[in-house]
Amino acid sequence: MDTTEIIVLLGGVASLGFVGWFFFMAPHQVATAVSSSSGVQQVDIVVKGGYSPDVIEVEKDKPVQLNFYRDEDNSCSEELLLPDFQIRRELAPFQTTAVELLPRQAGTFEFTCGMHMLRGQLVVK
Amino acid sequence: MNTPSAPLPHVPTPGEPVNLPLSAGTETATLNIEGMTCASCSNFVERALSRTPGVQRATVNLASEKATIDYLPAQIDRAGLRAAVEQAGYAVHEPVAPVAAGVLGSDEELAQRKAAAYRKLLRRFWVAVALAAVIMPLSMIMLWPALMQRVSMPVLNYVQLLLTLPVLLYSGREFYVSAWNGLRHRTASMDTLIAVGTGAAFLYSLAATLVPDWFMRQGLMPEVYYDTTATIIALILLGKVLESRAKQRTSAAIRALMDLQAKTARVVRHGQEVDIPVEEVRLNDIVIVRPGEKVATDGVITEGRSALDEAMLTGESLPVEKKVGDPVFGATLNKTGSFRFQVTKVGKETMLAQIVKLVEEAQGSRAPIQRLADKVSAVFVPIVVMIAIATFVVWFLAAPEATRLPLALVNFVAVLIIACPCALGLATPTAIMVGTGKGAEHGVLIRNAEALEKAYQVNTVLLDKTGTITRGEPAVTDFIPLNLPPSADQTSVLAMLAALERQSEHPLAEAVVRYTDAQGVASLPATDFQAHEGRGAGATVEGQQVLIGNRRLLEEQGVSVSGATTQAADQLLEEAKTVLYAAVGGQIVALFGVADTVRETSAAAIRELQRQGLEVVMMTGDNQQTAAKVAQQVGITRFFAEVLPQDKASKVKALQNEGRTVAMVGDGINDAPALAQADLGLAMGGGTDVAMEAAGITLMRSDLNGVVTALRLSRLTMRAIRQNLFFAFIYNTLGIPIAAGLLYPFTGWLLSPMIAAAAMALSSVSVLTNSLRLRAAKV
Numbered sequence: 015m016d017t018t019e020i021i022v023l024l025g026g027v028a029s030l031g032f033v034g035w036f037f038f039m040a041p042h043q044v045a046t047a048v049s050s051s052s053g054v055q056q057v058d059i060v061v062k063g064g065y066s067p068d069v070i071e072v073e074k075d076k077p078v079q080l081n082f083y084r085d086e087d088n089s090c091s092e093e094l095l096l097p098d099f100q101i102r103r104e105l106a107p108f109q110t111t112a113v114e115l116l117p118r119q120a121g122t123f124e125f126t127c128g129m130h131m132l133r134g135q136l137v138v139k
Numbered sequence: 140m141n142t143p144s145a146p147l148p149h150v151p152t153p154g155e156p157v158n159l160p161l162s163a164g165t166e167t168a169t170l171n172i173e174g175m176t177c178a179s180c181s182n183f184v185e186r187a188l189s190r191t192p193g194v195q196r197a198t199v200n201l202a203s204e205k206a207t208i209d210y211l212p213a214q215i216d217r218a219g220l221r222a223a224v225e226q227a228g229y230a231v232h233e234p235v236a237p238v239a240a241g242v243l244g245s246d247e248e249l250a251q252r253k254a255a256a257y258r259k260l261l262r263r264f265w266v267a268v269a270l271a272a273v274i275m276p277l278s279m280i281m282l283w284p285a286l287m288q289r290v291s292m293p294v295l296n297y298v299q300l301l302l303t304l305p306v307l308l309y310s311g312r313e314f315y316v317s318a319w320n321g322l323r324h325r326t327a328s329m330d331t332l333i334a335v336g337t338g339a340a341f342l343y344s345l346a347a348t349l350v351p352d353w354f355m356r357q358g359l360m361p362e363v364y365y366d367t368t369a370t371i372i373a374l375i376l377l378g379k380v381l382e383s384r385a386k387q388r389t390s391a392a393i394r395a396l397m398d399l400q401a402k403t404a405r406v407v408r409h410g411q412e413v414d415i416p417v418e419e420v421r422l423n424d425i426v427i428v429r430p431g432e433k434v435a436t437d438g439v440i441t442e443g444r445s446a447l448d449e450a451m452l453t454g455e456s457l458p459v460e461k462k463v464g465d466p467v468f469g470a471t472l473n474k475t476g477s478f479r480f481q482v483t484k485v486g487k488e489t490m491l492a493q494i495v496k497l498v499e500e501a502q503g504s505r506a507p508i509q510r511l512a513d514k515v516s517a518v519f520v521p522i523v524v525m526i527a528i529a530t531f532v533v534w535f536l537a538a539p540e541a542t543r544l545p546l547a548l549v550n551f552v553a554v555l556i557i558a559c560p561c562a563l564g565l566a567t568p569t570a571i572m573v574g575t576g577k578g579a580e581h582g583v584l585i586r587n588a589e590a591l592e593k594a595y596q597v598n599t600v601l602l603d604k605t606g607t608i609t610r611g612e613p614a615v616t617d618f619i620p621l622n623l624p625p626s627a628d629q630t631s632v633l634a635m636l637a638a639l640e641r642q643s644e645h646p647l648a649e650a651v652v653r654y655t656d657a658q659g660v661a662s663l664p665a666t667d668f669q670a671h672e673g674r675g676a677g678a679t680v681e682g683q684q685v686l687i688g689n690r691r692l693l694e695e696q697g698v699s700v701s702g703a704t705t706q707a708a709d710q711l712l713e714e715a716k717t718v719l720y721a722a723v724g725g726q727i728v729a730l731f732g733v734a735d736t737v738r739e740t741s742a743a744a745i746r747e748l749q750r751q752g753l754e755v756v757m758m759t760g761d762n763q764q765t766a767a768k769v770a771q772q773v774g775i776t777r778f779f780a781e782v783l784p785q786d787k788a789s790k791v792k793a794l795q796n797e798g799r800t801v802a803m804v805g806d807g808i809n810d811a812p813a814l815a816q817a818d819l820g821l822a823m824g825g826g827t828d829v830a831m832e833a834a835g836i837t838l839m840r841s842d843l844n845g846v847v848t849a850l851r852l853s854r855l856t857m858r859a860i861r862q863n864l865f866f867a868f869i870y871n872t873l874g875i876p877i878a879a880g881l882l883y884p885f886t887g888w889l890l891s892p893m894i895a896a897a898a899m900a901l902s903s904v905s906v907l908t909n910s911l912r913l914r915a916a917k918v
Contacts, residue, residue, distance in 0.1 A: 015536075019535065019536055022531075022532055022535045022536070022547075023532055023536065026528050026529065026531065026532035027532075029528050030525050030528050030529065033521055033524050033525050033528065034521070034525065036325060036521075037325055037326075037327060037518075037520075037521035038518070038521065040325050042325075062320045062324075063316075063317050063318070063319070063320020063321035063322075063323065063324055063326065063328075063330075064320065064321050064323070064324025064325070064326040065324065066323075066324055068324060086316075086317070086320065087252075087256050088313055088316070088317040088320075088330070089256065089260075089379070089383065090317060090328055090329070090330065092253075095503060095505070095568075096503070097503065097504060097505030099503075100500040100501075100503045100504045100587060101500075101503045102499065102502050102503030103503075104249060106248065106249045106252055107252055107256070128564070128568065129328075129329075129516070129560065129561055129564030129565060130512075130513055130516045130517070130563075130564045131326065131327075131328040131329065131516065131520070131560060131564060132321070132324075132326055132328065133326065133517065
């Protein structure tokens with residue numbers, strides 16, 4: 015095994031570790047909903063190659079309004095799915111789409127793009 | 140220019156300071172007036188408006204052709220103002236009303252943006268194709284040694300680089316931007332794979348172009364992969380173009396539903412007929428519908444009669460006869476007559492809006508079958524990146540020194556490019572979208588993907604007799620004439636009876652009227668109508684007393700019932716029919732047997748269900764004998780008789796305890812617990828709201844063929860989903876190892892990244908095409 019091969023091997027193993035850590039272990043950006051005067055819990059979410067924040071905490075039995083601002087026109091993020099709430103919504107590019115729902119149960123519910131590539135979580139407490 | 144009008148006491152000319160106090164609740168409207176040619180015209184319009192009740196102040200500007208009106212919304216509305224202008228002899232030009240956002244608000248802007256994005260995508264695709272078509276032959280020059288000698292290698296590489304740059308920076312830009320955005324969120328998508336794959340091929344080629352000497356010193360040929368980079372981008376864009384076209388069609392059904400809505404309605408306001416946008420129609424408005432027109436919204440007929448085509452909502456292909464008091468629904472088509480109806484529902488409350496909402500919700504739901512695919516796609520891309528890195532390392536270590544770098548690179552790129560998370564992601568939702576949309580076209584409303592999946596597993600169908608197998612409304616089944624007076628024939632007696640029953644609103648009387656109408660009897664006047672609560676009714680027709688009712692009524696009125704009559708009546712009672720006694724002039728003339736009748740379509744539909752291998756079971760509140768008769772009539776062998784409403788759910792449970800997966804079909808409120816208990820509940824005939832809530836599938840059409848359609852459609856949809864998932868899994872599990880070069884030691888096969896790109900582009904298109912096949916399926 016020559017030096018180059020050792021370098022490639024070590025580099026490869028290191029990149030494998032990095033990819034695994036980067037996608038699976040790194041911490042997520044968490045946001046807690048802010049209740050407006052009318053009692054609606056609001057969260058602003060930017061959609062650009064992903065959802066930021068991508069973990070949203072809300073309280074049970076209070077109406078929630080998620081404001082998705084889609085900051086791109088890449089077709090990947092054009093659909094938003096909240097399967098547990100039976101919501102499929104098209105997000106217009108460079109516009110805010112408000113999604114309203116009423117969480118009745120505590121738990122963690124996923125929201126994703128149409129192809130399930132981009133994902134976020136709605137944590138109901 | 141302002142209107143030079145003589146100021147009326149309460150109409151100040153524009154420009155004049157306005158000090159008139161406006162009453163609270165005043166609203167201001169601006170109308171575009173057409174047809175004004177001079178100052179006196181505008182003067183006239185202004186005065187006409189000012190005199191209209193409810194108008195506080197009106198000013199008309201001739202130059203801008205606009206009227207500004209302050210009015211009291213409690214007394215008059217925009218349409219009324221418009222009528223006033225039109226009455227004055229001028230026209231009002233209505234600007235296109237902004238579409239209200241809502242269930243039925245078709246989002247024009249969204250559609251426009253999507254169209255623009257599609258055009259941009261097409262442009263990017265064609266640029267990539269055009270340049271790739273030039274780069275490809277250039278890169279092949281090295282295959283002809285004779286040509287190679289005349290062309291300088293470095294120059295050729297630079298030319299290819301210049302041609303590839305636009306492909307990368309213009310056509311492929313989105314992949315890199317999106318991949319970068321994703322990385323910032325620690326997510327990876329298909330774009331990440333393409334960006335890393337083509338990026339690696341390009342950067343290697345760039346190095347080989349700029350510093351070929353370094354490669355030479357390492358004992359490597361400075362090979363370039365510009366053709367690979369450009370072709371991959373062109374092919375992936377081709378896939379995206381096809382995908383975007385196909386995706387449009389998956390949601391075509393719901394768009395078609397939304398487009399069904401009428402745009403305008405002709406309503407009566409202040410005695411005037413005016414056409415107004417459908418958004419302005421309010422509750423209790425009277426709407427006029429002429430033959431060939433669409434019904435604007437939901438309501439009840441107040442005048443006239445007609446046949447309406449309701450196929451768009453119910454899937455029922457025959458027009459439905461409607462008369463005063465019958466409900467009409469928005470988006471249905473008026474065929475023959477003119478009628479007026481009073482609006483009972485507008486906007487989101489209408490049947491059409493409810494259907495659209497239900498379909499949209501169903502399309503947003505997720506099928507349990509997809510859980511595995513979801514789990515896989517959640518980790519798919521990072522895993523593929525890791526496999527690609529491993530592939531690179533293994534090839535670099537295993538291949539001969541002279542070729543190890545290019546081989547490692549090519550296989551690294553091929554793995555990244557062939558992997559297709561999209562096919563996995565598209566497999567279920569596209570089929571569900573097409574399936575639920577197709578269902579809506581046929582009056583089958585599927586609540587969610589889970590209901591579809593359940594419908595697929597059903598092996599027993601339990602029918603609640605009343606309202607499903609039978610019509611659920613009484614009809615005359617027997618007419619037995621008895622000792623008719625010598626002067627009268629059967630038809631004239633029927634005409635007299637009809638005259639009486641037309642006055643009554645009892646459901647049994649309606650059944651008699653339907654029967655006599657079908658016999659085509661003459662219409663006679665009836666006087667002295669009297670309803671005898673719980674017994675029947677009487678009236679005077681052609682000078683004779685006519686009575687129809689139960690035995691008690693006749694006895695009370697002193698009409699004798701002979702032994703023969705009693706015998707005939709007992710015969711009818713034995714058949715579980717209701718008996719109506721008819722008397723004319725104190726003599727019994729006939730008996731009517733009235734019963735709930737079996738729909739003509741029931742027997743055929745049940746046969747079809749049985750042919751599909753489903754066991755059909757009936758349940759009813761009727762006695763054993765009647766139940767057996769109906770069951771035999773429609774070809775059912777197993778039934779539950781004398782089932783009390785509260786026991787329906789337990790019958791469902793009994794079947795489930797036999798290990799069956801039960802679909803329960805019912806129509807009424809007391810079916811709701813049974814519908815909920817069943818593995819799949821089907822509410823029929825539009826159903827009550829409660830039944831719809833409890834049901835997985837709602838059938839708009841009132842016959843059992845809807846059940847056949849619903850079950851067949853779910854089977855087809857589930858089959859498409861299974862095929863899609865199978866294909867997506869197989870494609871990736873075979874494609875990735877082949878691209879990694881796993882077959883190389885045995886067969887010497889290596890996958891060119893360009894072939895990988897073509898396969899990847901086609902895989903998601905194949906899944907979409909398979910889902911779209913459902914559209915053409917016969918259900």
